[in-house]
Amino acid sequence: MEAWKECKLGDYCDFQNGYAFKSSEFKTNGEYKIVKIKELKDGLVKFFDDSASVDVHDIKEFEKYKIYRNDVLFALTGDPVSKPNPLSWVGRVSIYRSDENALLNQRTCKIKKSDEIDNQFLYYYFRQWENFYALASKATGSASQANISTNTIADTIIKLPPLPTQQKIAAILSSLDDKIELNNKINTNLEQQIEALLLNYLSKRETTSVKLGDYLYIKGRIGWKGLKKNEYLSESNYRIINGETLTKSGIDWNKAGYISEERYTESPEIMLQIGDILLSKDGTIGKIGYVDELELPTSVASGIFVIRNNNPSVISTTFIYYLLKSKLFDSFIIARTEGSVIPHLYQKDFMDFEFPLPSPELMTKFEQTTSPMFNQIINNLKENKKLNFLCDSLLPKLMNGAIEV
Known part of the structure; x- marks a missing residue:
């Protein structure tokens, strides 16, 4: 078997910086989406309702800034490693899993x-925590904003296997990611069907x-x-879910904290049970989660x-x-919090x-359907959770050659 070799990344690939688009050129529904730093989220390029786009008269002028499926992108500006959220750190890597027309904005770059070198192999290389941290740690700048350049990435010394091995490693890891992506698409479709049924039932006369x-048990942690x-x-035998744990896509148990037995037992009214629904009432109001499992006794912040x-x-x-995820409830939240300096949903208003x-x-009929x-x-x-765990377990072993492929 051909040996792995240590090399400087820049000796094997080049990088393309993004274009400095003017904000005056941005449109809501332009022909090309603009990938800014904020679109690089947790390993993927994700577009949002407020993501910018542009119309391009002559695409040949912007050909080198075009982004294609499986292109690998880096954030050249972001938070320094001293900040607590790695999802916002400089140097984070993302892969483009879409066929939608897109262009690269300034302070982002892509690997040519x-x-x-297999692009997807490099993506997984920089998804490994130690390698991501090493790159982000080389940033310069202030306590609030850190910067790297394409030269910083190019100067990275990596352990590189032969190209066929790179491709095999990337294929193993991407197959897991593909299954996760498929499950997410299925879930999106199912949720859209449920939401459509809900709105249909809410509009019927028999309501x-x-x-x-009048129908629900609703409790929060007492202020003091x-x-x-x-x-x-x-670490402890008792967990707690806070605002960071409750994300827009549900409960992220990796971010759940630990508390003492005393702090757990003092508030029996918020001891979680399977089937409970959680809703954020401060800051970003309306984030929702469903408790489908409890590995340890858990409370909420x-x-x-x-x-x-x-x-x-x-x-x-x-x-x-799904009522609490509906536009009807969104409108209710806006009406109750509009104009507030610090948005807050009061329990009385909620009830x-x-x-x-x-x-x-x-x-x-709704329940049966x-x-x-x-x-x-x-x-x-649940399957995605297992697949993510498997991917995280395999990643370092594949990247250092501990598992032969």
Whole structure:
């Protein structure tokens, strides 16, 4: 077997910096999406509602800035490693998994295709924590903003296997990522179907206007029982979910903290149970999560409501979950928090939220239709968790040659 060799990355590939587009050129629905630093999120290029785009009259002038599927991009500006969130650090790498027309903006760069290095292999190389940290640590700048250049990346010394081995390693890891992406697409489709059914049922005549608090158990942590940062432990038998743990895509258990038994038992009203729904009530209001598993006894921090279905025979938990994700509830949040310097959803306002409750017959039909779909979503999320763990376990072993391919 041909040996791995240590080499300088810049000896085997080149980089392309982004173009300095003017903000005056940006449009909402232009022909080409603009990939800025903020679009590089957790290893992927992700577009948002406010992502910019442009119309290009002569694409030949911008050919070198075009982004194609499986191109590998870096953020050349970001937070320094002294900041707590690695997802915002400088030097983070992302791969483009889309076929949508896109162009590279300034302070981002992409790896140019090379006959000697597999792009996806390099993506996974810099996804490995030690390599990402090493690159981000070379940044210069201030305490609030750090910068690297393409030369910084090019000067990286990497251990490089022969090209066929690179391709095999990339194929193994990308197959796991492809399955995760497929599960996410299935979940998006299922959620869209459930949301459409919900809106349809809310608009039917056979409904009664009711208040949320009349049907649900809704509790939050009492103010004076709020936890200070120094009360979070590195490890214990009790966990806590805070605002950072509750993401827009659900509960990120990797970010859940640990607390003492005393801090857990002092608030029995917010001890979590399987089937609970969680909702953020401070800062970014409306982030929602569903508790489908509890490996350890768990509580919540001050910025989160615990929502429990007291009347499953009258109202479906799936119905509640997607009601709280609906535009109807979004409008309610905006009406209650608009103009607030520090957005906050009060428990009384939350309990007074009025909505049209479908008749028992319609609710039964909704539950029968959507329950299998919701269970499939949960199962896909669980499978993705296992796939992510497998990928994280294989990554360092494949990258240092410990596993032969």
